Amino acid sequence: MKKPFNTGHTDQPLADEQALLEHYRQHSLAQPSPATDALILAAAAAELTRARPAALPWPQRLHSWLFGPGHRVRWSVAFASLASIGLGLGLSLRTWQELPPAYDLGEPLPAMSAAPASAPLAEPMNEAKELKKSVAPAKPAAVAAPPSPVVAQDKASSYSKAESAAESAPVLGELKANSSAVAKKRAADAVEAHLADSAAKADNSAELAKAKAAPTLEQQLRVLLQLQRSGATQAAAAELERLQLLYPEHDLASELAKLRAGQP
Amino acid sequence: MNRPLLDTDAALLRRYRGGDAGAFTLLYERHRLGLLRFLLGLCGDPALAEEVFQETWLSLIRSQSEQREAVLFKTWLYQIGRNRLIDHWRKSGRRQGQQDEYDEQQHGALDPAPGPEQQLSLSRDQQRLQAALEDLPVEQREVFLLRAHADLELQEIAELTATPMETVKSRLRYALQKLRRLLADPAKAEELSA
Numbered sequence: 001m002k003k004p005f006n007t008g009h010t011d012q013p014l015a016d017e018q019a020l021l022e023h024y025r026q027h028s029l030a031q032p033s034p035a036t037d038a039l040i041l042a043a044a045a046a047e048l049t050r051a052r053p054a055a056l057p058w059p060q061r062l063h064s065w066l067f068g069p070g071h072r073v074r075w076s077v078a079f080a081s082l083a084s085i086g087l088g089l090g091l092s093l094r095t096w097q098e099l100p101p102a103y104d105l106g107e108p109l110p111a112m113s114a115a116p117a118s119a120p121l122a123e124p125m126n127e128a129k130e131l132k133k134s135v136a137p138a139k140p141a142a143v144a145a146p147p148s149p150v151v152a153q154d155k156a157s158s159y160s161k162a163e164s165a166a167e168s169a170p171v172l173g174e175l176k177a178n179s180s181a182v183a184k185k186r187a188a189d190a191v192e193a194h195l196a197d198s199a200a201k202a203d204n205s206a207e208l209a210k211a212k213a214a215p216t217l218e219q220q221l222r223v224l225l226q227l228q229r230s231g232a233t234q235a236a237a238a239e240l241e242r243l244q245l246l247y248p249e250h251d252l253a254s255e256l257a258k259l260r261a262g263q264p
Numbered sequence: 265m266n267r268p269l270l271d272t273d274a275a276l277l278r279r280y281r282g283g284d285a286g287a288f289t290l291l292y293e294r295h296r297l298g299l300l301r302f303l304l305g306l307c308g309d310p311a312l313a314e315e316v317f318q319e320t321w322l323s324l325i326r327s328q329s330e331q332r333e334a335v336l337f338k339t340w341l342y343q344i345g346r347n348r349l350i351d352h353w354r355k356s357g358r359r360q361g362q363q364d365e366y367d368e369q370q371h372g373a374l375d376p377a378p379g380p381e382q383q384l385s386l387s388r389d390q391q392r393l394q395a396a397l398e399d400l401p402v403e404q405r406e407v408f409l410l411r412a413h414a415d416l417e418l419q420e421i422a423e424l425t426a427t428p429m430e431t432v433k434s435r436l437r438y439a440l441q442k443l444r445r446l447l448a449d450p451a452k453a454e455e456l457s458a
Contacts, residue, residue, distance in 0.1 A: 017440055021412045024397075027390045028301045028413070036314055037296070040321045044280070044288040047325045068282070 217247060221259055273337030292321070295338065298413040299345055305409040307349055308398055316352060320345040342414050343424050346406070396446035404439035407432055 066074055220243055227236035243252055273294070279287035299320065304313035323344055397405055403425075410421045418436070422429045 016444075020440060020443060024393060024408075024412050027393050028305070029390070030301050030304050030310065030313075032296055032300050032314060032317060036318055037292075040292060040318065040325075041289060043322055044292075044325050045285045048280075048283055048285055 217243075217250070217255075218259070221252070221255055225256060225259055277337060288325075291337075295341055298415075299341060302342060302409045302413040303345055303349060305394075305397055305413070306346075306402070306406060307352075308394075312349075312352060316345060316348045319348050323348070336420060338414055339416065339420050339424050342410065342416070346424070392447065396443050399446060400439055400442060404435045404442070407435045408439040408443070411436060 066078065068074075220239070224236055224239045224243065227239060240252065240256075273291060276287040276291040280291065296317075300313060300317045303316050304310060307313055307316070320341065324341065397408070400408065406425065407421055410416050410424065411418075416424070418432050419429060421427075422432045425432065427435075
């Protein structure tokens with residue numbers, strides 16, 4: 001019930017107005033006909049069927065969904081959905097960027113280079129390569145230095161260079177480049193130290209190394225022969241001693257004699 | 265008396281716009297009698313009142329616009345009905361009562377009428393009530409009917425009729441005084457209605 005209207009006459013009771021209004025209400029008995037009621041309610045239901053949201057195109061439906069009744073809750077839902085999608089995308093992209101590149105796409109990452117190789121396979125290969133490098137003492141530091149992640153690629157390239165140099169047998173060129181006795185002695189010492197170290201390793205590894213080094217025996221004997229001819233007797237003796245340790249079953253003296261007889 | 269938020273007229277209208285036909289039925293049940301009686305009291309013609317009543321509801325149904333937050337649904341509904349009735353009057357060429365010639369000041373003096381109980385005991389006849397109402401100028405009658413059937417505050421009536429608040433207040437005061445006088449004097453009321 002609303003408060004009575006003050007007619008402005010303070011001495012007039014305010015209940016007067018309410019009594020008159022109520023009296024008038026009680027004597028007003030008019031009401032809409034049932035036909036009018038039915039028509040209006042049917043029109044309301046038909047309007048709902050006609051203006052069904054599913055019939056609207058999706059931009060209009062989105063607009064009415066966002067700005068229609070209850071839009072505050074819907075804005076919250078829409079914003080939360082967008083935030084969730086953004087968070088998910090961000091996490092996915094971040095994870096994807098942190099994955100290491102594929103092994104064949106470029107130079108390996110430092111972490112991958114530093115990973116230790118399996119001993120039975122890696123060791124004989126390294127030994128064979130270092131044995132070959134002994135005939136190319138231009139880079140003795142590469143033989144003696146421990147493997148470093150930073151120089152992994154340089155070492156790989158130097159290995160390939162040494163292999164190609166050894167296999168093409170540029171013996172004379174090598175001797176001219178390394179004519180000093182000190183360099184030869186240092187190279188021989190390095191080889192001996194490495195052999196002593198490798199001898200302590202597994203037999204399987206040694207046999208594999210020998211198998212890899214066997215084809216180079218003739219070349220090494222040629223090198224020894226050149227050392228003897230050039231007058232580096234100490235280095236020649238050390239090399240002979242090393243070869244005897246490596247090939248105890250061979251008669252190195254007769255082999256050398258054959259080579260000497262065969263060479264001009 | 266506070267109604268739950270979901271049961272307000274605006275909430276029912278929103279539910280209806282959202283596809284709830286039952287919400288419209290509730291809304292219609294709530295306002296059908298008041299609106300029809302307001303229109304009937306204003307025009308005095310049952311057929312015209314029902315026609316305008318129907319048009320008002322159909323107009324509301326077909327309108328896609330939402331009710332403004334600051335305006336009550338009831339004010340909005342009665343405003344539509346009132347405007348429709350004025351359109352009918354304009355089309356039929358009927359003059360809107362005696363409001364042009366009516367001098368509100370002549371009813372400004374205090375009415376030495378008897379008390380309300382005595383008045384009410386004297387006027388139980390519905391025809392006398394209707395006759396007294398029709399004797400009022402349209403503008404006063406409109407304010408009285410909006411107060412009686414729509415239960416609107418004076419400020420809401422002022423907004424609905426686009427009239428200053430003080431004018432609405434004086435129109436209601438004069439309407440009440442005149443109705444009391446007419447109802448207290450049955451001979452005068454019958455003379456006016458004849």
